Amino acid sequence: MAEIRTLTATARAGTGKGAARSVRREGRIPGVIYGGGDAAEPITLDYRELNKLIYAGHFLTTIYEIDVGGAKQRVIPRDYQLDPVKDQPLHVDFLRLKPGGTLRVQVPVHFINHETCPGIKKGGALNIVLHAVEMRAPADAIPEAIVADLATLDINDSLHISAIALPDGCKPTVRDRDFTIATITPPLVVAEDPAAAAAAAAAGAKGGKAAPKAAAAAPAEKAAPKKK
The missing domain is CATH 2.170.120.20 (Ribosomal protein L25, C-terminal domain)
Known part of the structure; x- marks a missing residue:
C-alpha cells in the first residue's frame, strides 16, 4: 500500500481570484478538499512545503492525512495548477478518501x-x-x-x-x-550490401597504391618580343 504522509492546512474563508491572490501574497497556496459526500472545503497550504512535495515526484499518487484546524481526513491530490512562467504552484485539489470506496x-x-x-x-x-x-x-x-x-x-x-x-x-x-x-x-543490426562492400574494398586497394606521377608540365610560353 502507498505510504500515508501528513500535511497541515488551514481553513480559507474567501474564494475567488482576488482572495486567491491575497493568499499567495502571504506565502500560502489556495486549495480545496472535495468529494466523499461532504461539502467542498476551501483551504490554504504552506507554499514551500507544497512546492517541495510536488517536485519530489509521485504527488498525485500519494495519500495524505491532512490536518485542517485539528480535524484530520484522508485525501489524495487529484490536480494542481502551476504558473506557466515560473512553474510555481497556484492551486491544488484534494479528493476525500472514504473507507470502502474506490x-x-x-x-x-x-x-x-x-x-x-x-x-x-x-x-x-x-x-x-x-x-x-x-x-x-x-x-x-x-x-x-x-x-x-x-x-x-x-x-x-x-x-x-x-x-x-x-x-x-x-x-x-x-x-x-x-x-x-x-x-x-531485437538488436539493431545494419545488413551489409555485398556489392557495396566489394566496391569499398576495391576502392581501398586502389587507394593503397602510390599515386601516378603527374604529367610533365607544358613548357612555358615564350614572352612576346617587345616592340621597338
Whole structure:
C-alpha cells in the first residue's frame, strides 16, 4: 500500500481570484478538499512545503492525512495548477478518501530481472509501452506500484497486463483487451550490401597504391618580343 504522509492546512474563508491572490501574497497556496459526500472545503497550504512535495515526484499518487484546524481526513491530490512562467504552484485539489470506496489512479510499473532476461542477454532491448497503468483501486489501499517480471522474456516477446499479479481489489480501467506493457525488441543490426562492400574494398586497394606521377608540365610560353 502507498505510504500515508501528513500535511497541515488551514481553513480559507474567501474564494475567488482576488482572495486567491491575497493568499499567495502571504506565502500560502489556495486549495480545496472535495468529494466523499461532504461539502467542498476551501483551504490554504504552506507554499514551500507544497512546492517541495510536488517536485519530489509521485504527488498525485500519494495519500495524505491532512490536518485542517485539528480535524484530520484522508485525501489524495487529484490536480494542481502551476504558473506557466515560473512553474510555481497556484492551486491544488484534494479528493476525500472514504473507507470502502474506490478511485481511479495511475499506478507506476516497476520492471525487475533485467539481468536474467533471455532477450536482453542476447542483445535485445526493453521497449516500455506503459510506464503506468490506470486502475480502479481501493481508496484505503492504493498500491505504490505493480511489478513486471522480465525473467522469461525472449527477443520479440511481449508482456501483457494478464501476466502481472495485481494487488487485491485493483482492476485496470481497460477491460476489453489484454494490453501490452512492454516488449523485447531485437538488436539493431545494419545488413551489409555485398556489392557495396566489394566496391569499398576495391576502392581501398586502389587507394593503397602510390599515386601516378603527374604529367610533365607544358613548357612555358615564350614572352612576346617587345616592340621597338
